[in-house]
Amino acid sequence: MPAVSKGDGMRGLAVFISDIRNCKSKEAEIKRINKELANIRSKFKGDKALDGYSKKKYVCKLLFIFLLGHDIDFGHMEAVNLLSSNKYTEKQIGYLFISVLVNSNSELIRLINNAIKNDLASRNPTFMCLALHCIANVGSREMGEAFAADIPRILVAGDSMDSVKQSAALCLLRLYKASPDLVPMGEWTARVVHLLNDQHMGVVTAAVSLITCLCKKNPDDFKTCISLAVSRLSRIVSSASTDLQDYTYYFVPAPWLSVKLLRLLQCYPPPEDAAVKGRLVECLETVLNKAQEPPKSKKVQHSNAKNAILFETISLIIHYDSEPNLLVRACNQLGQFLQHRETNLRYLALESMCTLASSEFSHEAVKTHIDTVINALKTERDVSVRQRAADLLYAMCDRSNAKQIVSEMLRYLETADYAIREEIVLKVAILAEKYAVDYSWYVDTILNLIRIAGDYVSEEVWYRVLQIVTNRDDVQGYAAKTVFEALQAPACHENMVKVGGYILGEFGNLIAGDPRSSPPVQFSLLHSKFHLCSVATRALLLSTYIKFINLFPETKATIQGVLRAGSQLRNADVELQQRAVEYLTLSSVASTDVLATVLEEMPPFPERESSILAKLKRKKGPGAGSALDDGRRDPSSNDVNGGVEPTPSTVSTPSPSADLLGLRAAPPPAAPPATSGAGNLLVDVFSDGPAAQPSLGPTPEEAFLSELEPPAPESPMALLADPAPAADPGPEDIGPPIPEADELLNKFVCKNNGVLFENQLLQIGVKSEFRQNLGRMYLFYGNKTSVQFQNFSPTVVHPGDLQTQLAVQTKRVAAQVDGGAQVQQVLNIECLRDFLTPPLLSVRFRYGGAPQSLTLKLPVTINKFFQPTEMAAQDFFQRWKQLSLPQQEAQKIFKANHPMDAEVTKAKLLGFGSALLDNVDPNPENFVGAGIIQTKALQVGCLLRLEPNAQAQMYRLTLRTSKEPVSRHLCELLAQQF
């Protein structure tokens, strides 16, 4: 127990505290406290007034009891009384009690505020300081409201003592942080800036803290502080270590103030005034020079203070990023620290270097330390330092050192901590892709990555490999070989199986020549992993198997056996079951040609920014991302890569076939060739399904698919017959046809070539030829602007049940159309049966970032499939009479829209497609035509008669065909032409 004398020490308090400390149990402590509380209560209640000393003592005891964790519900009044005492110790205890115990909604707050006000108004600096401290400690809104106006006044008043100014600055800072709206800005702000010139270093330090906080909100008000701060800084930096006396800390002059000034300067851009700037640069150089000097003391405090200033200087240099000389010097300085004994220093050096690496001036300088950093990654004991080293390696990586860095990171990955593995994996994946010189290296790296840290390889990473392999012909063979080898390892990660499954399925044929990787070997290798994999992977492997059937017919029997196995056909997982059933049927029904078409090699993926980068940014959180990402950021990258997976469904032309097979949930490989035509054909046959003989083009497909026709209603095959997903790959994307579409269409009823559409951006030209039920159409898309169209994607859409009537196979076009350029698209058209509405052509693209879309009617009408027939007069009339049923005839009497010129009419009728029969009609004015509309399903004979009446400017058109809707439709079409 400390010896205390009555006076400033409080013996009662000391005794009480030592009693409590000696208590053997909690119960004893509570008893002692209860006793003491009762004693204090009786004292406070007592009739005779307590003197200041005992009041202070009891308040102190209460405070102690409160801090032990007991509730105190009295004594506040006594504490407030203490505030009005003139003794420092009593006042101090009073303020202490209040700042600890009084909550803001207490009714005493008015009394307290009053006491504080008195103290602030007093001329006694100690009392003012106590009051200011109390305000800062409580920091409540009420206090803020009461004193926010007074404190700035005290702060800038000329007669305030230094210590008061210091307290006032810090108190204001606290209030500002608690409720910024309460602190009024005013003319005092300018005078606060001048506190930087104050004689007293304490005041300057406090003022710098305040200004740094304030200037973040309104930088302009405090702009003048730059020059003052610079001059203050230069005075400190250039002073000898003994000049500042009290403020020299282990031979370092005013380290805290220096750091704060440097921080303040980081709130502003480099000073514009050349003189100020020169002085500042001089300062910074001095700091860097000082770092080279031998330490003046062996004490750790000395080096800590020195380094604190140095690091803050370096961050300022990085912040300015305009002085190459300084940046390089900073970098060299940090390089020295990289090998320092002190772990903290190494950490800080790595961290600062990370930011330095992103500056163009110092990037090269940073690179010189690569060996040291790699060494740090290998040997550093502390995981956080290793993490920083990995960050730095990532930041300093470029084409020249990518191989080295990536291989080092891969090596590190084997021993890396679990927490940062995923991040390292992403970094390796990005670096490997970004700086890949040859893609075989890239493939090697990523496969290595999957092997080493398969669990941490996210979907994005392996999707990306597939994209790149698919898009690059030159690595496909190598990739296939490498994955094949990788898969031979007894235990390989599931991600490896996924990549292997996909790549072998696509490009397994490239290595099939080697007897060591013959198709059966490939298959058995993959299948040996099958049972160990999750459902998603198994689904992928099933798709690989069906691709194998296409690639290597010799494996067909084995694979069918696998698919037929009960474990597949009756798998509990719907996805697997469906795939097994569908693939099995597909493989047994389809001819090799069909398989080859359906399972054609995947088309290249559209190039776009790596999604991995976005993921890394997400992982790192905002802020950190900027350091990692060096200008590769594309404003559109995020939304484009939102749901990244290399499925054709995210490809610019959405592939209906992917959806059609009901594999939407499945990863990429399930998708057969992504041409919409194929999909349409499939659907066609399902809904229509007349037995067609193999004759032309896509018929084999129909043949096999039509045999699939009668599916059990609940069988997954039923999905195939559902035309909806195929008809509109994105229903919301296809707008209604433009208003002029019909008019535009009419122009093409009688002609095959011409301009289909034109506006200020785009011109679409058409060239087409038709023979029997087949046609080929060339669409020419001309970019009339000078800007590139992006994501250009024309799609043909079949509204309603058109797709059962007409098959249109489109060839893909490039996704970009350069300014002034023209791209051509070929459409193969087959008329399956008579149809009434033309298909729609939907064109979508991005022009200058804005999405454009346009829907037109494709100029394909039923008359295009007219086969003209020559016949004699009596033949004609005989047939005419045969088609005498009322519904077979369509007749229209209409007014002429154009001048009635016999030659023009003749040309139009020929263009319409029918043969013109001369000398058939008794009236030579009349026109008579005959033809057969060829569709795949049926042929429709067609006879027509046009009787112009020149006087009335009228025509009478009569059409007789074997099918009623055809008659009416043709009549309608033709009538509009005259």
Place this chain on the structure above:
Amino acid sequence: MIGGLFIYNHKGEVLISRVYRDDIGRRQAADSAIFSSSGLPLEERLANRRNAVDAFRVNVIHARQQVRSPVTNIARTSFFHVKRSNIWLAAVTKQNVNAAMVFEFLYKMCDVMAAYFGKISEENIKNNFVLIYELLDEILDFGYPQNSETGALKTFITQQGIKSQHQTKEEQSQITSQVTGQIGWRREGIKYRRNELFLDVLESVNLLMSPQGQVLSAHVSGRVVMKSYLSGMPECKFGMNDKIVIEKQGKGTADETSKSGKQSIAIDDCTFHQCVRLSKFDSERSISFIPPDGEFELMRYRTTKDIILPFRVIPLVREVGRTKLEVKVVIKSNFKPSLLAQKIEVRIPTPLNTSGVQVICMKGKAKYKASENAIVWKIKRMAGMKESQISAEIELLPTNDKKKWARPPISMNFEVPFAPSGLKVRYLKVFEPKLNYSDHDVIKWVRYIGRSGIYETRC
């Protein structure tokens, strides 16, 4: 199945740590799922064990809020504890054990220790360190309680060092046969010059009464403790005024039933010492047994009906303004005037903001104890059918706390020389067919003590 048993002092320092099963003391929470015990190196397992020990210390002994529940579950490990003066005994288990069994065991453990070295205190435990481990090895095997009969234990766990050289082989084999035999609690060949037995009926009466004098809840829990010094293997039969027995006997003579029926009591539930033949109790409701030598607890029982409440407390509390409180409490003794109650103590709680108390009482001594926030009124002796009174003025300090005083109940402690449940010992017969002493030769002593349990009256 008890996983382990720890004994702590009041500071939470471990005095005794005996672990029976490896499952306890696994590193708490998630880790336990990852590692199985066998996979861990020994060192780590030891470290984990330390964790269970620490968990109890941190969460119970040093808890911020006083832990009132005797069972605490920390990270899927259950800690059952009892406290004896400053000593904590905690049984730990990971399994879903019968909690009553664990507590029964802990009480038994306390009895055994008390029988061996007297009061359970830190000092005594430290001095009998080896003995306690020896006992723990004997009375718990792989966490299953074994024979914990003090008499039996004392035959082979002795305090006076190694005795085996004095023991003959015969004696040793006798111990074995006795401990493993049918009557494990008594050895053969006991001889006393004077056959004597003592019977104590100890009851504690619990009450909660409303201010108006209405009984809100009341029950008596009692025990019959017997101390026997009898030769040979005597067969004893114990009889009391159990309602069921009396009614059964009274079937023949109706008027006897009406006469004695008044005095018979309804026992709600009872438990017996293992020596009592339960089959006989079940069929005839007679309590017959061969008693262990020395002191033991024959039975425990509980009654809730027709309880004689020895004291009635009449409180009167009046608040005079914000700063004053007047309290008047009258106690009335409610038993035969010839009997004397002893150690009477009335505890009147005072508000937390009491700043001064003046007490006037006619009998005994009353004092305001600030450390306990109560006025404690003590009376040494009080005869039946008497009445006494205390009045106090309590001064209060006004506080800014708006909470109203909760007015805790007035509690009371006392000791009376009768059984508040009304239980009477009717007979205790001793038969020893082999030796030549009869029931009449045995000197029998019977004593009734009624104590207060939680005896509270709201005010």
